[in-house]
Amino acid sequence: MRDFLEQQKYLIDYTLAALLRRKTRNIGLLLVYTLLVFLFASTLLLGQGLRREAAILLQDAPEVIVQRLVAGRHDLLPAAWLETLRRIRGVGTVQGRLWGYYYDPAVKANYTLMVAPERPLAKGEIVVGAALARVRQIGIGDYLGLRAANGQPLPLKVTGILDTASELLSADLLLLSEASFRALFDFPPDVYTDAVLTVHNPREARTVAEKIVLAFPDSRPILRSEILRTYDAVFNWREGMLFVVLGTLLLTFAILAWDKAAGLSAEEKREIGILKAIGWETGDILRMKLWDGALLSLTAFLVGYTLAWWQVFHGGARLFMPVLKGWAVLYPNFQLTPAVDGQQILVLLAVTVLPYIVATLIPSWRAAIADPDAAMRG
Amino acid sequence: MIEFSVVTKVFNQGQPNECQALREVSLTLERGGITVFKGPSGSGKTTLLTLVGCLARPTSGRIKLDGRLLSNLPERFLTEVRRHTFGFVFQQFNLIRGLTVLENVMLPAYPLGRPYRELSDAAREWLDRFGLGGKIANPVEWLSGGEAQRTALARALINDPAVLIADEPTANLDSALSREVLALLGELAAQGRTVLISSHDPLVFEAIPVNRVIELHDGQIAGDRRC
Numbered sequence: 038m039r040d041f042l043e044q045q046k047y048l049i050d051y052t053l054a055a056l057l058r059r060k061t062r063n064i065g066l067l068l069v070y071t072l073l074v075f076l077f078a079s080t081l082l083l084g085q086g087l088r089r090e091a092a093i094l095l096q097d098a099p100e101v102i103v104q105r106l107v108a109g110r111h112d113l114l115p116a117a118w119l120e121t122l123r124r125i126r127g128v129g130t131v132q133g134r135l136w137g138y139y140y141d142p143a144v145k146a147n148y149t150l151m152v153a154p155e156r157p158l159a160k161g162e163i164v165v166g167a168a169l170a171r172v173r174q175i176g177i178g179d180y181l182g183l184r185a186a187n188g189q190p191l192p193l194k195v196t197g198i199l200d201t202a203s204e205l206l207s208a209d210l211l212l213l214s215e216a217s218f219r220a221l222f223d224f225p226p227d228v229y230t231d232a233v234l235t236v237h238n239p240r241e242a243r244t245v246a247e248k249i250v251l252a253f254p255d256s257r258p259i260l261r262s263e264i265l266r267t268y269d270a271v272f273n274w275r276e277g278m279l280f281v282v283l284g285t286l287l288l289t290f291a292i293l294a295w296d297k298a299a300g301l302s303a304e305e306k307r308e309i310g311i312l313k314a315i316g317w318e319t320g321d322i323l324r325m326k327l328w329d330g331a332l333l334s335l336t337a338f339l340v341g342y343t344l345a346w347w348q349v350f351h352g353g354a355r356l357f358m359p360v361l362k363g364w365a366v367l368y369p370n371f372q373l374t375p376a377v378d379g380q381q382i383l384v385l386l387a388v389t390v391l392p393y394i395v396a397t398l399i400p401s402w403r404a405a406i407a408d409p410d411a412a413m414r415g
Numbered sequence: 416m417i418e419f420s421v422v423t424k425v426f427n428q429g430q431p432n433e434c435q436a437l438r439e440v441s442l443t444l445e446r447g448g449i450t451v452f453k454g455p456s457g458s459g460k461t462t463l464l465t466l467v468g469c470l471a472r473p474t475s476g477r478i479k480l481d482g483r484l485l486s487n488l489p490e491r492f493l494t495e496v497r498r499h500t501f502g503f504v505f506q507q508f509n510l511i512r513g514l515t516v517l518e519n520v521m522l523p524a525y526p527l528g529r530p531y532r533e534l535s536d537a538a539r540e541w542l543d544r545f546g547l548g549g550k551i552a553n554p555v556e557w558l559s560g561g562e563a564q565r566t567a568l569a570r571a572l573i574n575d576p577a578v579l580i581a582d583e584p585t586a587n588l589d590s591a592l593s594r595e596v597l598a599l600l601g602e603l604a605a606q607g608r609t610v611l612i613s614s615h616d617p618l619v620f621e622a623i624p625v626n627r628v629i630e631l632h633d634g635q636i637a638g639d640r641r642c
Contacts, residue, residue, distance in 0.1 A: 039528070039530075040527070040528030040529075041528060042528075043528035043529065043530060043531070044525065044526060044527070044528035046531075047521075047525035047526075047528070048525065051522075051525060054513060054514055054518070055513070057513070058512070058513035307509075308511060311505075311509045311511065312522070313470075313494075314468075314470055314497075314503055314505075314509070315503060315522060315523040315570065315571075316494065316497055316498035316523040316524075316526065316574060317494070317523075317525070317526050318490065318491055318494035318495075318526065319490060319491075319494075320491070321525070321526040406490070408465075408470060408471040408472065409470045409471075410462075410465035410470040410471035
């Protein structure tokens with residue numbers, strides 16, 4: 038055992054010396070490799086972080102949302118539906134919601150307007166999301182002028198800014214009173230945008246949804262799990278797009294690595310011949326090359342992954358956020374919860390480290406199984 | 416004792432550039448003393464030494480070391496024999512650039528996993544003996560031809576082999592340096608090691624007490640003289 042450890046120490050020593058001998062080439066390779074791992078890991082960590090964040094936030098979301106459909110499109114929901122919904126067995130609370138979008142040409146962005154019953158506001162008062170406040174450069178006490186559905190300007194006074202901790206959901210949010218909302222969009226008093234339901238037993242949410250469809254054939258109940266799935270699909274799609282781009286990079290790197298490894302230089306082949314001639318066996322050469330590949334690729338992996346982890350969880354993920362986070366102009370500004378996923382690390386290791394080590398080993402093995410007499414001939 | 420029975424070595428067999436380097440060579444090399452293989456370039460000296468030292472396998476024929484058949488041993492066992500029985504000094508020195516003199520000398524023992532202190536002490540001892548004690552930390556690129564050849568000699572001896580094989584050891588050295596290296600080979604033979612040298616340098620015969628001269632021509636033994 039001691040001999041084995043001593044042997045590995047010698048092999049590492051030799052490998053490090055060999056790597057340093059081809060300093061420029063290996064540092065270049067290490068940089069490209071690290072960048073590649075960094076890009077891949079950033080995408081994976083960010084996609085997973087966003088999915089996790091969305092899941093955490095949606096934990097408090099209502100179990101069922103009920104919309105009314107007309108010709109397959111979302112329509113306003115009559116207030117009379119609320120009472121019928123309340124009477125369905127298994128349904129807890131029912132609440133009509135008022136919300137919508139408002140396009141602000143001044144900043145070319147959509148705001149999400151919402152009436153929040155848990156935050157009562159007087160007519161003409163609003164509370165805005167942090168990103169919205171940033172973009173419009175408004176603060177508490179300022180007025181925000183929106184154009185109402187009848188074409189008249191509607192001045193609204195900012196009485197609060199939403200907490201930055203909830204910015205993922207509230208970045209572009211504008212909370213207003215029911216009266217202001219109905220005035221702005223010219224909503225009749227007996228309709229809501231949709232309704233949210235709680236159910237006594239969350240496992241019965243699907244059954245409750247079926248009963249709702251029976252009661253209102255033109256309704257469309259949406260379960261929380263379906264929203265989660267949609268988020269997942271959206272992030273997966275975006276992640277997929279990024280992977281297509283990164284795939285090209287990976288391919289380029291694979292070619293580079295293969296070229297580096299497959300094209301053992303005459304000097305490297307000669308070195309292998311000398312080592313064999315002076316008493317190294319094929320296994321020793323392969324172990325040395327294994328260290329060579331492992332040292333380079335694991336260094337690149339560790340540095341790349343650590344940098345990616347840092348930039349995603351502490352650096353605001355500036356690099357990929359615009360691609361993965363959404364299409365809005367008002368990007369939320371928030372911190373993802375730091376997390377390390379063992380399975381994800383294994384996947385990354387499998388796609389970045391393993392191919393490199395194999396690409397290093399195969400040509401060395403080919404050179405090492407040849408008779409070492411070429412070394413004798415100089 | 417090394418025995419060759421009807422050994423033939425063909426390079427690039429079956430190809431247009433096929434070359435028969437050794438033709439049905441049979442000979443016996445006893446332990447101890449200095450044996451010199453002489454002959455013009457292309458006569459098969461280096462090929463014969465590569466076969467003796469298990470650096471290559473014969474195309475046909477049998478090679479035995481102390482009665483043990485080497486020619487059909489798997490690579491792993493062949494390396495084992497090579498590692499413990501033979502030390503090589505190459506014509507081009509074949510030191511690994513970028514490593515220090517000490518590291519180059521220690522290199523053959525790396526796979527054995529000998530404790531570092533013990534190994535480096537042994538390497539220093541050989542280097543001191545060959546007058547290179549002050550250069551152990553230098554990269555080998557800084558060495559003169561004679562120093563490089565002495566470093567190669569120390570490397571060949573680090574695993575304490577019974578047989579030292581030197582292929583044209585004076586080919587890249589001037590007369591003074593050649594004498595220096597040959598004197599060291601003579602000393603090693605005097606201590607009981609078997610020294611096999613390939614050379615066509617007449618200085619070899621003047622400088623050291625050669626016990627046997629085997630002359631090769633076109634891959635065959637053209638003369639065998641005991642001195």
